[in-house]
Amino acid sequence: MAHPVKGAPAHDDIPLVAHVVYSFGCGGLQTLLAECINRMLAAHYRHAIICLTPAKDYADRIDRPDVVFHDLHKPPGNSIATHVRLWRLLRRLRPAVLHTYNVGTIEYNATAWLAGVPVRIHAEHGRDSVEIDGRHRRYNVLRRLLIPVVDAYVPVSNDLVDWLRGTVGIPEKKIAMVINGVDTARYAPAPGPAAAPPTIWIGTVGRADRIKNHAGLLDIFERVLARFPGSEYDLRLAIVGDGPLLETLRSRVAAQAWGDRVWLPGARGDIAGLLRTFSVFVLPSLSEASPVVVLEAMASALPVVASRVGGLPQLVLDGETGALADAADVEAFADAIARYIRDPELRLAHGAAGRSHVQAGFSMDAMVAGYDALYSRHLARKKRWPVLFRRLRA
Numbered sequence: 001m002a003h004p005v006k007g008a009p010a011h012d013d014i015p016l017v018a019h020v021v022y023s024f025g026c027g028g029l030q031t032l033l034a035e036c037i038n039r040m041l042a043a044h045y046r047h048a049i050i051c052l053t054p055a056k057d058y059a060d061r062i063d064r065p066d067v068v069f070h071d072l073h074k075p076p077g078n079s080i081a082t083h084v085r086l087w088r089l090l091r092r093l094r095p096a097v098l099h100t101y102n103v104g105t106i107e108y109n110a111t112a113w114l115a116g117v118p119v120r121i122h123a124e125h126g127r128d129s130v131e132i133d134g135r136h137r138r139y140n141v142l143r144r145l146l147i148p149v150v151d152a153y154v155p156v157s158n159d160l161v162d163w164l165r166g167t168v169g170i171p172e173k174k175i176a177m178v179i180n181g182v183d184t185a186r187y188a189p190a191p192g193p194a195a196a197p198p199t200i201w202i203g204t205v206g207r208a209d210r211i212k213n214h215a216g217l218l219d220i221f222e223r224v225l226a227r228f229p230g231s232e233y234d235l236r237l238a239i240v241g242d243g244p245l246l247e248t249l250r251s252r253v254a255a256q257a258w259g260d261r262v263w264l265p266g267a268r269g270d271i272a273g274l275l276r277t278f279s280v281f282v283l284p285s286l287s288e289a290s291p292v293v294v295l296e297a298m299a300s301a302l303p304v305v306a307s308r309v310g311g312l313p314q315l316v317l318d319g320e321t322g323a324l325a326d327a328a329d330v331e332a333f334a335d336a337i338a339r340y341i342r343d344p345e346l347r348l349a350h351g352a353a354g355r356s357h358v359q360a361g362f363s364m365d366a367m368v369a370g371y372d373a374l375y376s377r378h379l380a381r382k383k384r385w386p387v388l389f390r391r392l393r394a
Contacts, residue, residue, distance in 0.1 A: 015096035016046045020105045023055035026267050028292035029125050034061035039368045083111045090115035097375050103139050113149040119378040123154040126289035129211040134163045143168050151378050152176045157290040157311025181367030182295035189301035190276045199234040203278035205293045208243030213284045223334035242267040275300040280340045298354035305336045321354035
């Protein structure tokens with residue numbers, strides 16, 4: 001069933017991009033997709049969003065009047081019926097491009113090929129807790145098997161480029177990196193001169209899932225409190241985000257009698273405003289690619305203490321915009337956070353450097369231009385092979 005965001009007929013002569021996602025719930029990937037659709041020139045491409053499951057928490061972030069959502073209502077596990085529903089939908093929509101995101105949707109490139117979609121793009125925005133090290137045999141076999149029907153694999157970080165090429169075995173000519181971007185106007189420090197906050201908030205934003213290592217963050221916060229046993233600083237921890245481990249985290253906080261020192265509000269829609277209240281941003285994840293929330297924190301002029309994993313060293317410059325540590329090294333994380341607590345000048349300097357780093361290399365406009373050029377390049381190549389386009393109109 002289709003759900004128009006804002007109803008307006010689309011022009012058939014403008015190519016349609018069909019984006020396939022597991023759901024359109026809250027998350028960094030959904031934020032990027034919404035921004036990309038909103039900012040891409042309407043004269044270049046139309047867009048449709050196809051959700052395997054019906055969650056559309058972020059649908060109101062789409063501003064364009066011609067974008068329509070479609071739900072496939074996929075049941076858990078493998079589902080041939082979902083492929084059939086998608087095939088029928090694609091034959092009706094006749095998109096020029098199918099764009100899938102992460103391993104949960106990659107198999108639908110084969111369905112798109114059978115439906116006659118000329119260009120198939122697959123993006124890798126990061127790995128889930130099932131394949132933290134990127135060596136999940138079945139997933140990587142699937143990625144390799146689909147090489148003939150996927151025109152481009154799009155990693156969002158240098159780390160993912162190396163992984164696709166070296167571990168998965170994707171040919172170099174089929175890899176096209178597009179770096180994530182962030183809206184530096186929306187995510188910005190509070191206006192006016194910075195004053196020493198009465199409360200120092202150590203904050204993170206992310207799904208309460210094992211891969212984000214929030215349990216480890218509670219261990220880190222415990223070590224930080226031990227470093228400041230007196231009442232000189234009012235130290236608080238914010239873990240913002242929903243997920244399967246949220247209640248477990250809340251139970252641990254209650255058992256340790258931290259009271260209002262630790263805030264676990266669940267999902268929030270005011271992340272830009274919340275980041276302006278933080279003093280330090282922390283991300284002790286077990287695996288990451290190019291997390292949007294780190295770009296948002298840096299754009300908000302926060303120093304970032306993060307794990308030395310995946311694409312994070314490409315974002316966080318150790319000793320310049322923040323600090324990097326091994327995910328399991330609780331003491332190193334606590335030491336880095338303590339330095340920022342004791343030295344507000346260092347906190348401000350690294351935060352300012354982080355914002356400059358994002359403005360120079362991670363703009364939203366550059367990301368949108370990258371996807372626009374990617375679609376156009378592959379469509380132009382396919383137009384030189386008319387037989388493939390005839391299949392679309394058959």
